[in-house]
């Protein structure tokens with residue numbers, strides 16, 4: 527089987543995530559996409575971070591009805607920080623016969639060599655990236671060349687991106703604005719019911 531591995535903070539999961547996961551699935555001919563919410567994001571400062579179980583549950587709600595999407599609590603259960611290299615090693619132990627494509631957007635892709643044990647990541651997965659802005663394709667391709675020079679298999683897919691971010695959604699909720707078009711309705715209801723990202727900082 528060929529698995530897409532889609533890690534992220536998913537704070538909250540949004541339509542931009544769903545869009546690229548679907549597009550990667552089609553274009554990379556993936557059998558399954560494993561969504562893996564991270565426990566403590568090592569690559570970014572966590573502001574207004576909802577609880578791990580809440581982010582996991584929102585991913586489950588977003589992926590409901592998508593047969594090939596599986597949501598995994600592998601990083602949330604693991605002690606300490608969530609590192610992609612550790613996750614890929616664990617996945618290889620669990621699924622020794624299978625192949626893994628690590629899915630990510632431009633912002634994460636362009637920092638990949640700063641992640642923990644990058645050469646382990648490059649050895650254990652094909653790197654699949656999509657743009658998240660206009661005009662940075664050449665920069666992405668140059669970065670891809672550098673990764674390939676280290677022996678990595680890298681694909682930069684020209685999938686049109688949706689200009690949505692979790693930050694924008696948290697800000698909209700905090701202002702009291704609608705997030706209807708940015709997240710699936712079940713996720714919107716969950717955010718509302720649990721009072722996440724509101725002025726009182728309930729999402730922290």
Ligand code: ATP
Nearest residue numbers: 534535536542630631634658687688690691692693
């Ligand atoms: P935040 O605004 O809190 O930083 P985010 O919207 O970037 O969050 P993450 O959960 O950090 O969401 O992203 C998980 C992965 O999805 C990353 O690889 C990121 O680059 C990618 N991604 C997120 N949103 C988009 C988008 N709109 N288009 C393409 N890739 C995206």
